[in-house]
Amino acid sequence: MSLTYLRYEVLRTFRNRRFLLFSLGFPLVLFLVVASTNRHATLEGVSFPLYYMAGMASWGAMLGIISSGSRISVERQQGWTRQLRITPLSPRAYLLAKVVCGYLTALLTMVVLFAAGTALGVRLGVREWAVMVGLVLVGLIPFGLLGVMAGHLLKPDSLGPAVGGLSALFALFGGAWGPIASHGALLDLVRDIPSYWLVQSGTVAYGGGGWPLQGWVVVGVWSLAAARLAFVAYRRDTARVA
Amino acid sequence: MTTSTPVGAGLVLRDLAKSYGPVAAVRGVDLSIAPGETVALLGPNGAGKSTTIDMILGLAPPDAGSVTVFGSSPARAVADGRVGGMLQTGQLISELSARELVAMVAALYPRALPVDEVLAIAGIQGFATQRTTELSGGQAQRVRFAMALVANPDLLVLDEPTAALDVEGRHDFWASMSEVARQGKTILFATHYLEEADSYADRIVLMARGRVVADGAATDIKSRVGGKTIRATLPGVGVDALRSLPGVTGALRRGEAVSLACSDGDAALRALLGAYPDARDLEVRGAGLEEAFLELVAEDEEAAR
Ligand SMILES: Nc1ncnc2c1ncn2[C@@H]1O[C@H](COP(=O)(O)OP(=O)(O)OP(=O)(O)O)[C@@H](O)[C@H]1O
Ligand SMILES: [Mg+2]
Numbered sequence: 001m002s003l004t005y006l007r008y009e010v011l012r013t014f015r016n017r018r019f020l021l022f023s024l025g026f027p028l029v030l031f032l033v034v035a036s037t038n039r040h041a042t043l044e045g046v047s048f049p050l051y052y053m054a055g056m057a058s059w060g061a062m063l064g065i066i067s068s069g070s071r072i073s074v075e076r077q078q079g080w081t082r083q084l085r086i087t088p089l090s091p092r093a094y095l096l097a098k099v100v101c102g103y104l105t106a107l108l109t110m111v112v113l114f115a116a117g118t119a120l121g122v123r124l125g126v127r128e129w130a131v132m133v134g135l136v137l138v139g140l141i142p143f144g145l146l147g148v149m150a151g152h153l154l155k156p157d158s159l160g161p162a163v164g165g166l167s168a169l170f171a172l173f174g175g176a177w178g179p180i181a182s183h184g185a186l187l188d189l190v191r192d193i194p195s196y197w198l199v200q201s202g203t204v205a206y207g208g209g210g211w212p213l214q215g216w217v218v219v220g221v222w223s224l225a226a227a228r229l230a231f232v233a234y235r236r237d238t239a240r241v242a
Numbered sequence: 243m244t245t246s247t248p249v250g251a252g253l254v255l256r257d258l259a260k261s262y263g264p265v266a267a268v269r270g271v272d273l274s275i276a277p278g279e280t281v282a283l284l285g286p287n288g289a290g291k292s293t294t295i296d297m298i299l300g301l302a303p304p305d306a307g308s309v310t311v312f313g314s315s316p317a318r319a320v321a322d323g324r325v326g327g328m329l330q331t332g333q334l335i336s337e338l339s340a341r342e343l344v345a346m347v348a349a350l351y352p353r354a355l356p357v358d359e360v361l362a363i364a365g366i367q368g369f370a371t372q373r374t375t376e377l378s379g380g381q382a383q384r385v386r387f388a389m390a391l392v393a394n395p396d397l398l399v400l401d402e403p404t405a406a407l408d409v410e411g412r413h414d415f416w417a418s419m420s421e422v423a424r425q426g427k428t429i430l431f432a433t434h435y436l437e438e439a440d441s442y443a444d445r446i447v448l449m450a451r452g453r454v455v456a457d458g459a460a461t462d463i464k465s466r467v468g469g470k471t472i473r474a475t476l477p478g479v480g481v482d483a484l485r486s487l488p489g490v491t492g493a494l495r496r497g498e499a500v501s502l503a504c505s506d507g508d509a510a511l512r513a514l515l516g517a518y519p520d521a522r523d524l525e526v527r528g529a530g531l532e533e534a535f536l537e538l539v540a541e542d543e544e545a546a547r
Contacts, residue, residue: 002349002350004345004346004349005346005349005350008338008342008343008345008346008349009346011337011338011342012335012336012337012338013337015337015338016336016337075335078332078333078334078335079329079331079332079333080332080333080334080335082301082329082332083329083332083389085299085300085301085320086299086300086301086320086325086326086327086329087320087323087347087350087351087393088320088321088322088323088350088351088352089350090321
């Protein structure tokens with residue numbers, strides 16, 4: 001794929017202020033407000049700011065990466081994908097650019113949230129930061145694919161509520177705003193949701209650990225399922241509008 | 243009308259058909275365009291022009307028939323960057339300036355022209371740094387034109403390229419198209435402006451209700467209908483005598499002036515002057531492309547009934 005094309009796609013992403021405001025501004029403000037009033041509390045065995053930082057970074061990154069894929073829907077409605085289809089750009093390169101842009105927004109959200117966390121007293125070693133970032137990046141894969149699926153399935157006017165609602169639900173059940181279960185059947189259930197592992201990235205990285213096997217399996221299975229769904233949505237969509 | 247595919251053929255459509263549900267948008271189009279030809283696609287709304295263009299560009303699969311572009315499939319030709327197109331519908335994406343958008347598209351083609359050169363040709367410099375969302379309709383159209391041009395393709399397919407352009411824009415557009423044609427590129431454009439087809443196309447393809455109803459040079463198409471009208475000042479000759487001249491189908495007298503309806507204007511004029519050398523104030527008017535267009539489309543509708 002042409003790097004110039006990718007560069008302009010990235011430029012577009014970071015010029016979209018509303019998009020940045022939602023995927024970056026909301027989690028940041030929420031983090032600052034909630035974490036500063038609970039600076040010295042602990043949660044799930046780690047400091048409250050660390051837990052909440054990982055939670056809000058996960059939510060923001062999830063929002064960013066889902067939105068990026070879902071923008072396909074807008075570009076389809078505008079007729080832009082038709083215009084691109086009469087250029088040598090392959091559909092795969094188009095999707096890849098969307099995923100790269102999603103990851104870049106997610107990275108920006110993480111950097112900003114981690115800086116805010118540091119300001120509120122979160123202290124981690126280099127290795128711990130690296131593990132946390134790495135786990136979030138891997139944990140985002142199913143959400144990037146779900147974004148692509150939404151981009152092919154939804155009309156632009158239903159996109160905002162759908163993407164916002166979907167990521168809020170994932171964040172809520174994943175425990176981004178605080179764990180929703182500490183034991184029992186509900187915990188077993190949320191541990192099967194990939195956003196749970198996204199949020200856990202901070203907790204498990206603290207002290208040098210990583211996901212247990214279950215985390216990798218859940219993220220892996222969801223990624224495969226989402227990839228399948230995204231592919232089916234893509235096929236159906238391009239066949240219909242052609 | 244079907245011709246065998248010549249070696250190095252430009253664009254060949256064979257018995258192309260496409261329906262949308264119950265609507266037969268294109269019903270068996272045969273067309274072959276040689277490399278370097280400039281062809282205008284005319285036809286009333288809903289004639290199937292855009293549907294045909296979609297199939298040429300590989301945007302819609304034909305239900306039947308085939309399209310070959312320079313001997314390969316549309317998808318292949320597009321992937322090789324040999325095709326550039328301006329679609330009838332579609333907005334420009336936001337968050338980029340006009341120049342950035344053209345540069346982004348240019349980056350996708352293997353043999354793209356320099357962006358600034360194309361901006362100049364398309365008359366975009368004046369607003370090149372403006373965001374695409376802030377452009378007027380005609381300015382946006384110029385940007386779309388620039389996106390097609392910057393590709394530097396061998397085949398340019400333009401669906402109503404001058405819609406929304408002002409007089410100057412249209413003039414600029416055709417000036418640059420003539421330049422492109424001079425470079426030996428193949429151009430196919432759909433339009434509702436008959437004078438554009440008349441002045442800039444080597445050949446006109448007229449579509450109606452999903453079929454090609456006429457195909458030829460503008461002069462051929464005009465001569466297919468109505469023929470010519472000859473007026474002259476010629477006192478003292480009976481209309482019956484005039485009517486019997488070769489190529490004349492009808493004659494009318496008003497005072498000293500006569501007017502002859504002719505199926506073959508040239509033969510009629512020669513015969514008239516041969517028989518009546520004192521005929522004065524001769525005036526030959528051809529049926530315009532517009533008359534031809536209306537009549538051929540009407541004929542087709544007649545036949546459908
Ligand atoms: N996506 C579609 N779904 C259903 N019907 C369609 C679709 N596109 C075109 N049609 C129908 O196919 C026929 C041909 O349409 P087409 O757009 O090819 O016409 P056209 O010659 O380009 O007309 P115009 O001069 O108005 O642009 C019309 O009857 C139109 O309603
Ligand atoms: Mg059309």
